[in-house]
Amino acid sequence: MNIKRLRSFFPALSDGKKIYFDNAATSLTPKPVIDEVVSYYEKFGVNAGRGAYRLAFELSMKLEEARENVASFINASPEEIVFTFNTTDSINKLALSLDLKPEDRVLITQIEHHSNLLPWKLLEKNKEVKVDVLPVNEEGGIDIDLLDKYLKNKSKMFAFTAASNVLGTILKAKEMSDLAHTNGALVLIDAAQIVGHRKFDAREVGCDFAAFSAHKMCGPPGVGVLYIKKGAEKHLSPAFLGGGTVKEISGNQFFLREHPYDFEPGTLNIPGILGFNQAVKFVENIGLDNIERKIQNLYRFIINELSSNKNILLYNNTLEENVGIVSFNIKGVSPHQAAVAYDNLGNIMLRSGFHCAIPFVQAIGAKEGTIRASVAFYNTIEEAERFIEITSEVISAIK
Numbered sequence: 149m150n151i152k153r154l155r156s157f158f159p160a161l162s163d164g165k166k167i168y169f170d171n172a173a174t175s176l177t178p179k180p181v182i183d184e185v186v187s188y189y190e191k192f193g194v195n196a197g198r199g200a201y202r203l204a205f206e207l208s209m210k211l212e213e214a215r216e217n218v219a220s221f222i223n224a225s226p227e228e229i230v231f232t233f234n235t236t237d238s239i240n241k242l243a244l245s246l247d248l249k250p251e252d253r254v255l256i257t258q259i260e261h262h263s264n265l266l267p268w269k270l271l272e273k274n275k276e277v278k279v280d281v282l283p284v285n286e287e288g289g290i291d292i293d294l295l296d297k298y299l300k301n302k303s304k305m306f307a308f309t310a311a312s313n314v315l316g317t318i319l320k321a322k323e324m325s326d327l328a329h330t331n332g333a334l335v336l337i338d339a340a341q342i343v344g345h346r347k348f349d350a351r352e353v354g355c356d357f358a359a360f361s362a363h364k365m366c367g368p369p370g371v372g373v374l375y376i377k378k379g380a381e382k383h384l385s386p387a388f389l390g391g392g393t394v395k396e397i398s399g400n401q402f403f404l405r406e407h408p409y410d411f412e413p414g415t416l417n418i419p420g421i422l423g424f425n426q427a428v429k430f431v432e433n434i435g436l437d438n439i440e441r442k443i444q445n446l447y448r449f450i451i452n453e454l455s456s457n458k459n460i461l462l463y464n465n466t467l468e469e470n471v472g473i474v475s476f477n478i479k480g481v482s483p484h485q486a487a488v489a490y491d492n493l494g495n496i497m498l499r500s501g502f503h504c505a506i507p508f509v510q511a512i513g514a515k516e517g518t519i520r521a522s523v524a525f526y527n528t529i530e531e532a533e534r535f536i537e538i539t540s541e542v543i544s545a546i547k
Contacts, residue, residue: 149438155526157430167496167531172313172341172473172503172522174363177423184426185368188419196418197392211418214425218373221428222339222358223349230374230408231416235340236263238359238374239307241411242336243267244387248304250276255303255333257282257290257319258511259312262504264338268307282308284508287466288317295324299331306333310348311341314505314512314520315464316447316473318342325354334383340364344431345471346440356380362420367427371420374411381407390414439525443472446523446532450474453536459543463512475503475518478539481546483519489546490519494538 155161157178160168168176196207212226219226232238244267248254254268258281271277282298285291290308299306306328311318325335336357342348344365350358357380362371376384386393386404390413396403404410431439447470454460454476463475478486487500501517502509509517521535 149434149442149525151526151528154434155528158526161526165495167494167527167534169521169523169527169531169535170497170499171524171527172316172364172471172520173499174369175344175366175524176526177368178366178427178430180430181366181368181423181426185419185423188422192418195415207418210425211416211421214421214428217425217428221432222343222375223351224375225378227406227408228350228375228378230376230411231421232359232372232374233370233417234363234372235338235359235361236372238372239263239336239338240267241387242357242359242374242384243271245384245411246305246334247383247385248275248277251278253278253280253301253303254305254307255280255282255298255301255328256306257308258284259288259314259317259508260307260309260505261313261338261340262506263340264307264309264336265507281507287468288312288315288508288512290319290324292320292323292327296327296331299328299333303328303331303333305336307336307338309338309341311345311471311473312505312508313341313473314475314503314508314518316341316470316522317466318469318471321353321355329354334380341471341473344427344439345436345443347436350375350377356383362424362427365427366430367424368417368420370417371424376408376411384411386410386413388413434525442525443523444470446527446529447472447474449529449532450521450523450535453532454539457539457543460539463514463518472523474521475509475512475514476521477514477516477518478543478546483514483517485546486519486542489542490538493541493545494534496535496538 158176160176215226219229268279272279328335335355337355339358339360343360356377358375363369393413395405461477483500487498490496499520
């Protein structure tokens with residue numbers, strides 16, 4: 149991987165002055181993706197599937213090409229791919245569409261992002277569904293025996309993240325999914341932090357549902373995916389309907405279109421989906437093995453350096469496989485104050501706070517939140533070294 153050439157695809161890195169370590173929130177966007185989005189407005193600017201004219205038909209074909217490429221990327225079929233607006237939207241639509249009744253149980257884990265916590269808590273409030281929370285170990289991992297015990301409470305749904313957005317811990321998704329199915333539960337995987345960073349094979353993992361976003365893997369914001377395994381749609385009744393979802397209305401009756409179109413009401417984010425298609429191609433061209441290796445090397449370097457600094461409180465305590473996320477604090481300094489100092493002293497962009505995972509961040513003892521550094525394949529070892537240098541300057545400046 150020629151890092152100089154690779155970075156040249158990212159306009160946001162063109163000045164060479166900033167260090168962007170907030171990739172777990174949103175990745176940077178490469179020029180081919182930007183060009184594709186702009187091209188929509190310049191060449192099309194119309195809606196898809198709403199007219200008989202050639203431009204609308206051509207655009208519809210491009211959307212279906214995107215669906216096919218996204219499906220192939222996670223080893224799924226096109227009819228299993230529903231386009232949404234982001235991971236949060238995907239999980240909310242799924243939760244509201246599931247056939248859950250009062251007293252039915254949903255199991256989630258302690259490390260979930262709010263997007264895989266609050267939709268289920270809302271069902272608990274409004275439909276009297278029971279939500280159980282599985283504790284995690286000190287590495288942010290899952291004890292399989294404990295999981296089995298919780299699943300024996302007759303959970304109807306087990307919803308868990310493939311990788312923590314706080315610690316970057318990668319869970320054993322296939323083993324957990326298999327165990328859930330053995331106990332009769334459906335499985336949703338929040339794959340926002342894993343898709344595009346390393347291989348995610350929906351067939352191999354065996355989940356019934358998965359959710360992820362374009363903007364986490366070099367795509368535009370405002371586009372997400374809800375993967376619904378063939379046959380799993382029988383457990384769902386679309387909670388949102390409108391234009392594009394119906395094929396016939398007669399009196400008081402209506403008949404929905406085939407899947408996945410019954411889950412795509414209204415006008416989609418067309419330019420975003422076209423850009424997402426280019427993002428998939430871009431990531432595939434680089435190679436997921438190359439991306440995984442690069443991120444892992446940067447992660448281990450940062451962990452090793454921070455762990456030797458007596459002024460750093462490091463919440464990651466393992467060098468095991470990770471999606472490139474490091475959470476830490478400077479002792480005696482608020483995470484927000486430290487993050488501002490990194491920006492001012494070194495033009496290093498970090499995330500500070502609770503990372504939309506308040507229960508888990510508080511559980512690891514970070515009462516005010518953490519500083520989070522998250523790396524991507526376009527980051528360099530020189531940037532990681534500079535980050536460590538600036539860490540010493542930040543400590544000297546504000547302690």
